[in-house]
Amino acid sequence: MHALDQADPLAHYRDLFVSSPEVVAYLDGNSLGRPLTASVERVGAFMTEQWGGRLIRGWDEGWMQQAQTIGDDLGRVVLGAAPGQTTIGDSTTVLLYKLVRAALSDRGDRDEIVIDRDNFPTDRYVLEGVAAELGLTLRWIEPGDVTVDRIPLSKKTALVVLSHVAYRSGYLADVAGITAAVHEAGALVLWDLCHSAGVVPTELDAWGVDIAVGCSYKYLNGGPGAPAFAYVAERHHGLRQPIQGWLGSQQPFEMGQGYEPADGIRRFLSGTPPVIGMLPMRDMVALIEAVGLEAVRAKSVALTSYALELVDELPVEVSTPRDAAQRGSHVTIEHPRFAELMPVLWEQGVIPDFRRPSGIRLGLSPLSTSFAELQLGVEAIGALLEH
């Protein structure tokens, strides 16, 4: 056993995940987290006993509230959010659209949205679309780490959309500081938590965040295409989102004439909640609660530190911050040959993530990644680079 695994108090949690004999090193927990065995069992039991046995009665027995009950759990354990401000549903893209439109529904004469060129494509694409349809101007932060001084704030700024952890470099933004600066400029800020939720301690309420979205299939282990989550601070529950559906209405089963938005977080829902799709993340949230997010973060820092130590032996460029306080849970390295090496690595059961044109991301999910597999993976990359 690797000495670092032997010393790791969280090492045994790895046994809770579905293992696969041909996977030598899974280093892509930041794209798709592994399934918990408990989740496989939970989904099977749900399909047989709840869907198959309770049938339509299930909607009266908890399914209808599930987006909010799991949302509250996520808020408490992962987001630092008091109850009633978090919900689950849609994809990250759709939630982004709805919440950006909601944030802009009360913008007065402010007509600028700020976003960075390094933000994930879907965030940029959604913003481009919304700016075009509302006749607003996009102000771009040019590539680089997002710090307060680089954000073009003005009296025209309506909304700033940023990522907590940058999907390429892994740079960890100062949410509290930037949020305060945006508020001082009189604007709102929407944080994308896709690459931080479940692995970086987050205090949305304490940091004064307005709105946040994130996905559940990375460090929340929700499964491929699992639904997204949204946080909307209670003071913004008067905002209106554009996709008016029955599940966001005041009285869904009255089926009356005329849409009246529900009070509270439910107004940001639209269609029927993805009941089965949100089950796996529940197990991961429960596990994070048992372990403690601070302990998860401590192992994440140990893993990324060890990854940096290992990749420093390779002829690669490192684009992830050296300062642990400035990085999330993945380490990105660049080499012109990575595109050609990826299929070979996958064939060997070494599975990092690839980002064109030349980046490999080592995504380290603390509860399912061992130091030993990290070492095996980096060594496999090194061996291929030598040939």
Add this chain to the structure above:
Amino acid sequence: MHALDQADPLAHYRDLFVSSPEVVAYLDGNSLGRPLTASVERVGAFMTEQWGGRLIRGWDEGWMQQAQTIGDDLGRVVLGAAPGQTTIGDSTTVLLYKLVRAALSDRGDRDEIVIDRDNFPTDRYVLEGVAAELGLTLRWIEPGDVTVDRIPLSKKTALVVLSHVAYRSGYLADVAGITAAVHEAGALVLWDLCHSAGVVPTELDAWGVDIAVGCSYKYLNGGPGAPAFAYVAERHHGLRQPIQGWLGSQQPFEMGQGYEPADGIRRFLSGTPPVIGMLPMRDMVALIEAVGLEAVRAKSVALTSYALELVDELPVEVSTPRDAAQRGSHVTIEHPRFAELMPVLWEQGVIPDFRRPSGIRLGLSPLSTSFAELQLGVEAIGALLEH
């Protein structure tokens, strides 16, 4: 065994569904179809072998195309749609919003949308929202069966949004005739197939339909909150929907600057496809293909005819058409005491659907419903009404 079940060539298919000993009569397949045992097994195997074993590699091994491959199967078996026009994703509400906005993106100076007051709430709510944001006028068809002569078409009509089968009465609209009339007026039509998909033979291509949406958790047995489907006729693949996301872009993994919509049906997608959520419907589509949709429809007509025969013995009002050619697969009866009787019925394992203020819908899913359970269910309602 009930004589009608004995004579039913489709009777044995009922054994393929998860059964529950305490369910005496499940008469709500039009709200939530029962799970196929094969679907429980498929999801479990997927979670362990695909998600757990292939991990991120799965996206390169079929997951990314799955919305279109299952969409094509659905198109061929259920919708009468040639390949490349059907996809899976989002909720019905979100797809409605996106496709209504797409349909209106090329409306010229037409500024009216037609919808009926009897349409499902989410359809009406979505349209109210879109009309308000685009400054368009809603023209309402007042309550009653939707026939060509009752649709207020004019040179101002941009779009008509109707349901194939009315969710309350079960009235089956003449899609081909109405679509032709709407086209003659120079407008587009969007059909909601939620209550017909999988149970009423449908020929979207042959009928000249422009756009259709529907859910997969009713007669397609996709599970609670399973993703919706969309059909967009190939001639409309130049339309633009407003939620620009990476999965609808030309090259999702280039992650480049500037959104360019994909060619074809994929441009109507936005976020990461719900890979696990769309698995169960696949089994139901395969089963419908094996049985044949015409045979499914024949049993559906036999079931609704028998239901009408049975409810005619009760002191209730019937709001479903007597002519089989004008009804879908549910029968709605009205009685002022139904609201108070529903909990008692559920307690007895007799599970129809309730629609306020006083309607019970008997939703008859041909492959999972027996004539015997239909009789038991109606008799239980009758017995309660006698007290």
